[in-house]
Amino acid sequence: MYINITDSKTSDNKGSSGQLVNYLEKENRLYPKQETERWFNHLGQGYEPYEVRTKIDSNIAKLGKDDAKFFLINISPSQKELKYLEERYGEQRMSEMLKKYAVKVMDEYARNFNRTGINSCRDLVWFAKLERKRYYTHNDKEVKNGTKQRGGLKQGDQRHIQVIVSRKDVTNRIKLSPMNSSRGRNLEHSKKMGQFDRMAFKQCGETLFDKEFGFERGLKDTMAYANIRKNGTLEQKIQLDTLEMGMPLNHDPDNEILGVAQGISEGMFETATDMLETMGSTIGKFLDIMLEPVYDTGITQTPHEPKRKKKKKKGQDQSHQMKM
16 A cells, blocks of 8 residues: 655645646546546545635635645555455445545544644545546656556556645644654654654555455565565664564464564564564564474485594614614
């Protein structure tokens, strides 16, 4: 699951949301009206573009001309996750399940601010839209290595959800910025301004998907695994390698290994040994197996003993000296 928050690459979010709303209507211009995707939120579906623009643009009390007025959230399931949803719900129903999932993701977004009065997506002003297609950009590796052209259509199921969320809460009084990750020295000031942990929010989205849909995620499909491989320290990578080595030897019905991988990503363990000790016997048993001596292969080999020098007799030694 890929979840990303941007100020907006397509439109300047310090002004009207109209340009971004218009851009996100691009797919609707390709399909007959009965096949178009309408805007939705926790209150319902079927919002028109002008309603989205008006609601977002009017919720900007006490925001200056240089302040962000809204943010764009991209919720993109992987091909494996989309295939799982299709097999479980069917091609038509899976789109509705994704929309319901997006509402719960926005609940997590609200709670991540840790602000009094901001408890769920009902405390936000936001609108979302399901999109079906994706196009190659200059950042894609296929474009960089020359196998695909920028602007080309990506193959396979590319369903994803784009969310526009207002900077201000539903009361138009509280400023909420997911770009503010500052903890600050003054704890009270930090609480007042709000603290948003983007990494924790992304992890919530992944965990929520698995819980809601019963998706059994492999270690290599986790955000924690990708983050460690890309940005982890040498020690974190050693810990992850140790975890991977022990997986075939471990029965983990509760998927505790994924929690351990997340702990590695968060820097919870100082060393691999510390990680294994913290894990306890239920998972850590494989440490003993890894440290056991290598057993005899069954092939009998005659040991090679060093040759001993024969002691010379006293008479022979004297005779040898006389000859010299």
